[in-house]
Amino acid sequence: MKLGFIGLGLMGAPMAVNLLKAGYEVTVYNRTAAKAEKLRSLGATVAGSPKQVASNAEVIITIVSDTPDVHAVLFGANGVAAGLAPGKIVIDMSTISPEATVGFAERLQALGCDFLDAPVSGGEPGAIAGTLTIMVGGRKAAFEKCLPVFSVLGKNVVHVGESGKGQCTKLVNQIICALNIVAMTEGLLLAKHTGLDLEHTLQVVAGGAAGSWMLNNLAPRILNGDFAPGFMIKLQQKDLRLAMERLEGDEEKFPGAALAYELFSQAVSRGLGEQGTQGLINLMSEEFMKR
Numbered sequence: 001m002k003l004g005f006i007g008l009g010l011m012g013a014p015m016a017v018n019l020l021k022a023g024y025e026v027t028v029y030n031r032t033a034a035k036a037e038k039l040r041s042l043g044a045t046v047a048g049s050p051k052q053v054a055s056n057a058e059v060i061i062t063i064v065s066d067t068p069d070v071h072a073v074l075f076g077a078n079g080v081a082a083g084l085a086p087g088k089i090v091i092d093m094s095t096i097s098p099e100a101t102v103g104f105a106e107r108l109q110a111l112g113c114d115f116l117d118a119p120v121s122g123g124e125p126g127a128i129a130g131t132l133t134i135m136v137g138g139r140k141a142a143f144e145k146c147l148p149v150f151s152v153l154g155k156n157v158v159h160v161g162e163s164g165k166g167q168c169t170k171l172v173n174q175i176i177c178a179l180n181i182v183a184m185t186e187g188l189l190l191a192k193h194t195g196l197d198l199e200h201t202l203q204v205v206a207g208g209a210a211g212s213w214m215l216n217n218l219a220p221r222i223l224n225g226d227f228a229p230g231f232m233i234k235l236q237q238k239d240l241r242l243a244m245e246r247l248e249g250d251e252e253k254f255p256g257a258a259l260a261y262e263l264f265s266q267a268v269s270r271g272l273g274e275q276g277t278q279g280l281i282n283l284m285s286e287e288f289m290k291r
């Protein structure tokens with residue numbers, strides 16, 4: 001099966017590397033061309049446009065930033081749609097609007113192609129290790145055909161329903177993750193406030209009922225003063241915006257999500273958008289690391 005891969009960012013680049021290492025023939029495209037060079041050196045064919053990727057491949061994967069970006073890559077000038085032929089499958093692994101996803105699926109079905117929404121969880125470490133959780137919406141037959149590809153990228157791969165349901169599941173994931181980050185941040189702030197040793201506190205609480213992916217992966221980075229992005233604050237804010245759009249009219253029933261959206265939006269306004277999500281602590285306390 002010939003693969004196409006569009007979007008070689010923090011997530012996309014290691015995912016494409018894993019597909020090459022698994023022996024797939026992969027044609028890649030990235031808007032900023034320089035980011036494709038590492039993939040070329042590992043054996044990928046580098047295309048000049050998403051259209052060229054779609055012409056070269058049977059299954060085309062996209063992982064870009066937001067809904068308008070997926071729209072541009074699929075349907076813009078020299079987009080994927082222009083290079084498709086009936087029977088090809090497009091898999092979008094970005095986190096975007098479920099409603100827009102259904103619309104994209106209808107447009108691609110009209111061309112005789114399947115469209116799977118397959119957003120991921122597990123962050124940059126999961127992308128590198130090939131251990132992502134992948135939540136897939138779309139036709140089951142197309143999902144089954146792509147399962148060998150998904151199995152290279154992730155370890156927990158689940159078909160969750162029709163088109164758009166993968167994205168709905170991802171928004172559930174993102175509300176839980178965002179509130180977890182808020183909780184981790186406030187726990188660390190309380191530890192500092194009460195004069196506890198932060199490393200010891202982390203060690204103890206991470207082994208109890210408060211343990212989480214966030215505590216294991218992000219809290220140590222905070223303690224090291226490392227705010228480089230694995231997942232950017234501005235993208236977490238985007239995911240909470242997508243969740244809030246989904247809740248329109250019912251926001252008061254989701255006070256936690258509303259609070260997290262407000263905090264991540266404030267962090268973006270304060271210029272922290274390109275820090276990793278662990279940088280939320282810099283919104284709460286600029287003094288945190290001066291200890």
Ligand SMILES: NC(=O)c1ccc[n+]([C@@H]2O[C@H](COP(=O)([O-])OP(=O)(O)OC[C@H]3O[C@@H](n4cnc5c(N)ncnc54)[C@H](OP(=O)(O)O)[C@@H]3O)[C@@H](O)[C@H]2O)c1
Nearest residue numbers: 007008009010011031032064065069094095123124230231
């Ligand atoms: N990082 C994580 O931990 C994580 C985890 C789960 C899901 N996600 C989701 O995965 C997606 C990608 O995240 P990321 O962290 O990899 O972001 P990133 O590092 O910012 O990469 C974004 C990629 O999308 C490309 N892109 C953006 N807009 C585009 C457009 N209009 N046309 C063409 N290409 C475009 C960028 O190209 P350039 O290089 O030219 O900018 C880059 O390759 C997002 O939807 C995010 O929410 C991320």
